[in-house]
Amino acid sequence: MTTHRVLGLLLVVALAVGACSGGDDDDASPTTTRAGSGSTTTTTEATTSTSTTQPPATDTAAVTPVLQDLMGRYDDAVAAILADPRVASNRESPEVTAYLALFTDGSSFADGALTNWAREGEAGRFYRPGPAGKLTSSTVMSVTPDSGDEATFAVCAQNSIEITDADGNVLESQGGQTAASVVALRVDGTWLLRDLTQASASECPPQGEDE
Amino acid sequence: MRFARATTAFLVVAGVLHMAGPARASEPGQCVNYSPLGYCIDWDVPTPGGPPRNGGGGQSTGEVVCYWVTIPDDLSQDPTIWFDFDLTPPPEGVTVVWQSWECSDGSATFAFRWVMPATPANLAALARGQIVGMMPQPAVSSSPPVGTASIVEVPVFVEVTNWTGVITDSACAGGLCVTVTATPQLTFTPAETASSPVTCAGAGTRYDPDGAPIDEQASAEGACAYAYLLRTGVEGRPTEWPGSVSVTWAISWTASTGASGSLPAVTRTTSLPRAVREVQTVVVRGETA
Numbered sequence: 303m304t305t306h307r308v309l310g311l312l313l314v315v316a317l318a319v320g321a322c323s324g325g326d327d328d329d330a331s332p333t334t335t336r337a338g339s340g341s342t343t344t345t346t347e348a349t350t351s352t353s354t355t356q357p358p359a360t361d362t363a364a365v366t367p368v369l370q371d372l373m374g375r376y377d378d379a380v381a382a383i384l385a386d387p388r389v390a391s392n393r394e395s396p397e398v399t400a401y402l403a404l405f406t407d408g409s410s411f412a413d414g415a416l417t418n419w420a421r422e423g424e425a426g427r428f429y430r431p432g433p434a435g436k437l438t439s440s441t442v443m444s445v446t447p448d449s450g451d452e453a454t455f456a457v458c459a460q461n462s463i464e465i466t467d468a469d470g471n472v473l474e475s476q477g478g479q480t481a482a483s484v485v486a487l488r489v490d491g492t493w494l495l496r497d498l499t500q501a502s503a504s505e506c507p508p509q510g511e512d513e
Numbered sequence: 514m515r516f517a518r519a520t521t522a523f524l525v526v527a528g529v530l531h532m533a534g535p536a537r538a539s540e541p542g543q544c545v546n547y548s549p550l551g552y553c554i555d556w557d558v559p560t561p562g563g564p565p566r567n568g569g570g571g572q573s574t575g576e577v578v579c580y581w582v583t584i585p586d587d588l589s590q591d592p593t594i595w596f597d598f599d600l601t602p603p604p605e606g607v608t609v610v611w612q613s614w615e616c617s618d619g620s621a622t623f624a625f626r627w628v629m630p631a632t633p634a635n636l637a638a639l640a641r642g643q644i645v646g647m648m649p650q651p652a653v654s655s656s657p658p659v660g661t662a663s664i665v666e667v668p669v670f671v672e673v674t675n676w677t678g679v680i681t682d683s684a685c686a687g688g689l690c691v692t693v694t695a696t697p698q699l700t701f702t703p704a705e706t707a708s709s710p711v712t713c714a715g716a717g718t719r720y721d722p723d724g725a726p727i728d729e730q731a732s733a734e735g736a737c738a739y740a741y742l743l744r745t746g747v748e749g750r751p752t753e754w755p756g757s758v759s760v761t762w763a764i765s766w767t768a769s770t771g772a773s774g775s776l777p778a779v780t781r782t783t784s785l786p787r788a789v790r791e792v793q794t795v796v797v798r799g800e801t802a
Contacts, residue, residue, distance in 0.1 A: 380550055380551050384549065414543070414544050414547065415547050415551040418547040418551075419551075432599050432600060433599050438550055460599075461599070461624065462599030462600070463549070464601050465549075467639075467684075467686075469643055471642060471684070472601055473628070473686075474627065474629065475602075475603070475627055476600070476624065477599035477600040477624065477625060478623045479623040480550070480579070497553060498553065499553045501577060501579070501616075502577045502616040503614075503620060503622055503624070504618065508623065
């Protein structure tokens, strides 16, 4: 009786795990080829369809370049919005669309950031790259898997920022290194941002040190 | 045997479930304050006393908080600061406040910024920077034309064709506005030995062949004219007198608070070299030849 109850429980658990694990690193049977960008192309023989699944957080070596690419696109999207933050109030603009595409659907976090940038635009503050030529450049330092589909990682950002008024007068200049703690989720096989939180730069290499 | 394998499988599954459950980063609260780069600075955690969210910052979670701190040093004095930290030097004449990026965990930081307080003097310096960009190099028209030799004792007239007149501009911040006014003054410097610069009225003087006699036009008050006395190209003299035409804008400012002041003037100069010939006149029976 006890044995049957245990086996029954195991069956329930196994079914539950099977139902919840789709898209994770434990996909069964398909042949897998790792792409250069760190993404994984999976071909399922049973259906002969092709889908792209990026590596799980538990494979930190494989997922790190994927997250680095994600942060690179984040840097570009933010720089595009900050060039004229007034675009943030237009959710149909290409700059905003590119930014939102990096986040999970309906992200309230991304929505809040856009509202904040729109206020910057209303205040007449515009951002452009400083002498380094790039507003910000993020480097993923370490990835901590929270599960196969969720990762927390530290980012060091090298910044060179000029803040100007509408006439192009430089009102402020920022430079150096700041850091963030980022949470990303793998949704339908693709890594997306959930949120980014300002953090101590203690994990960042000292200024001027080779990375 | 089968039971033992099933138990082992259960333990493995249970372990996987355990890792995927409690270790998962908790859902974020509401971010109430963002940095310019889109990072959350302050999280409004919905369940005070609950477990801190993974990676969440802000005072409410008790985690590391980072902020800009004003420092007493004037880092502008360090010539390496611009290169080392990819910073842009502040505009000329502006007083700035330096800040460093510091975190509550006391970790070493490597970021600096300067910010410009909205003072009348700073806004005036900004507005001055704006109007300086509107001050062109003088485009000169003269009689005789540029490049043509003049004749001893025959006046040369000079005019600036891109005269700006008085320029004004304003800069505002924090409810304070400053208006800067730049008033131009034209000067013609013949640069002939022992000559003095000619202070001209307005944009200068165009010679009117249908007007008053040439000497009368040249001697009118504020006329921008000069009659060379010494021919060039002879021993001890250059082939041209290295003359020039300058426009100097005197700059003043007035703030909406009533404060006022002046700022460094700006001068733009265009060279106007001039060869000077001497015309010999021979009188024959009362007629000139």
